[in-house]
Amino acid sequence: MTKRQNEDDIVRVDFGFKRLLAETVEGDLANFCYQCGACVGDCPAATYSEEFNPREIMLKVLYGLEDELLGPDSVIWECTNCYACHERCPQQVKPVEIVISLKNMLAARGDAPDVVNRVIHTFETTGRTVPYSPAIDKQRAKFGLPPMGEVPMDEIQALLEPATEGEAT
Amino acid sequence: MKRFAFFPGCLIPARHPAMEFAIRETLPKLDIELVDLEGASCCPDPIYFKSKDKLSWLAVAARNLCLAEELGVDLVTNCSGCTATLSETYHMLHDDPDVKDQVNQRLAKIGKTYKGTSKIRHIATVVRDEAGYEKIRNSVTHPLVGLKVAIHYGCHLLKPSKIMNVDNPDDPSVLENLIRALGAEPVRHRNWYLCCGKACQNEDIPNNMMHDLLGSVHDEQADVLGMICPTCFGQFDHGQMKIAKLFEEDFHTPPVYYFQLLALAQGVPYDQLGFQKQRFKPTVLQQFEEAAAPPA
Numbered sequence A: 001m002t003k004r005q006n007e008d009d010i011v012r013v014d015f016g017f018k019r020l021l022a023e024t025v026e027g028d029l030a031n032f033c034y035q036c037g038a039c040v041g042d043c044p045a046a047t048y049s050e051e052f053n054p055r056e057i058m059l060k061v062l063y064g065l066e067d068e069l070l071g072p073d074s075v076i077w078e079c080t081n082c083y084a085c086h087e088r089c090p091q092q093v094k095p096v097e098i099v100i101s102l103k104n105m106l107a108a109r110g111d112a113p114d115v116v117n118r119v120i121h122t123f124e125t126t127g128r129t130v131p132y133s134p135a136i137d138k139q140r141a142k143f144g145l146p147p148m149g150e151v152p153m154d155e156i157q158a159l160l161e162p163a164t165e166g167e168a169t
Numbered sequence B: 001m002k003r004f005a006f007f008p009g010c011l012i013p014a015r016h017p018a019m020e021f022a023i024r025e026t027l028p029k030l031d032i033e034l035v036d037l038e039g040a041s042c043c044p045d046p047i048y049f050k051s052k053d054k055l056s057w058l059a060v061a062a063r064n065l066c067l068a069e070e071l072g073v074d075l076v077t078n079c080s081g082c083t084a085t086l087s088e089t090y091h092m093l094h095d096d097p098d099v100k101d102q103v104n105q106r107l108a109k110i111g112k113t114y115k116g117t118s119k120i121r122h123i124a125t126v127v128r129d130e131a132g133y134e135k136i137r138n139s140v141t142h143p144l145v146g147l148k149v150a151i152h153y154g155c156h157l158l159k160p161s162k163i164m165n166v167d168n169p170d171d172p173s174v175l176e177n178l179i180r181a182l183g184a185e186p187v188r189h190r191n192w193y194l195c196c197g198k199a200c201q202n203e204d205i206p207n208n209m210m211h212d213l214l215g216s217v218h219d220e221q222a223d224v225l226g227m228i229c230p231t232c233f234g235q236f237d238h239g240q241m242k243i244a245k246l247f248e249e250d251f252h253t254p255p256v257y258y259f260q261l262l263a264l265a266q267g268v269p270y271d272q273l274g275f276q277k278q279r280f281k282p283t284v285l286q287q288f289e290e291a292a293a294p295p296a
């Protein structure tokens, strides 16, 4: 048996980061990944991008490599949300949900991409993801459709606030 | 008449009213009644808002489901994204009592409780299961004979199959059968399982993907690309202009939302279906206006 040449060969697991991830809804599922790679074959982002690979993302999650997962070079926004990995994973890891949990961590730090932030802002202020304009109701009228309904924003905003302290994120 | 709460979402009523019009025109002819959901919000979307905060996303989705529960009916969606959000919420709140508890604590603030009594049905499965292909076929007055419709299932209609419960994601048939019921010919091109790429934030990926997909539709000489999701539709209509420029290749493949095709086959004139607003207009459909079936 060969002995490790030096300490640098040893990857250290960042348990602190993994605990934070596990606090997000479904973020704890990552631990069941046994690195089989079944999630890679049907992944369109992996097919069309050299740098994106859901199995590698899961490996980094298992080690807790926060800088690579959430740093400026993070590839997680390349995921197309297609759910093929969720379909394929024999361990019910739901890799796409782990990617989304990672995105939740970035969003909480204010580090989501601008286009994502714009849609989120529209939803949080209007209750819809397409901003309302009178032109919309005019177009609808041409098809004999009633105007867009009202969204009770007081209710939506109440739901966006945690009910208790220490609620999962 | 079977009744359903109608959850139109944001994209179809705001950006594609022609699709909503087609749904409201065609479903009564299949004995399906839609009840409007007062006060419904965005589902919320499974791409952007879910990326921000999953628990808030679940809570708002659960509120929408509560509205259908209050009416005592199942809920029908016309967008694959809404279907994904609402079905996933339904399943997660069923499987995880802790998350359900947290969601209900938030809902208590607005005087609501999520129970899990209304199921979520994508409109394609409602017409398949409640009406059936035979009834759809019988509702057709202007059969689309000779029309080749390439199929695009999109992702969220089929996957994850345990949650969506629609069809076999590796070999689905619902869209093909729905197209066949109109007298048209469905075409499964070699990239039929590809995604539209809308959620991806690295443009190169969806660009190359759409280029490959449109290329395979072109090779099959299909007349239109049939789909059941407004997000995919936007990618292949607006997005196709970008692809044509970028790759200097104009495949000119008009996308068509299935229920507009059904409306046309049921005799709604081409001009009333909003096709002229598309970037890529399916003018090939105009010929079917005159070709009414001879009276029986």
Ligand code: SF4
Pocket: A032, A033, A034, A035, A036, A037, A038, A039, A040, A054, A055, A058, A088, A089, A090, A091, A092, A093, A094, A095
């Ligand atoms: S399919 Fe599941 S278990 Fe296999 S590598 Fe991917 S996430 Fe891990």
Ligand code: SF4
Pocket: A039, A042, A043, A044, A045, A046, A054, A078, A079, A080, A081, A082, A083, A084, A085, A086, A095, A096, A099
């Ligand atoms: S959801 Fe994302 S990671 Fe999973 S297969 Fe699709 S693109 Fe790949």
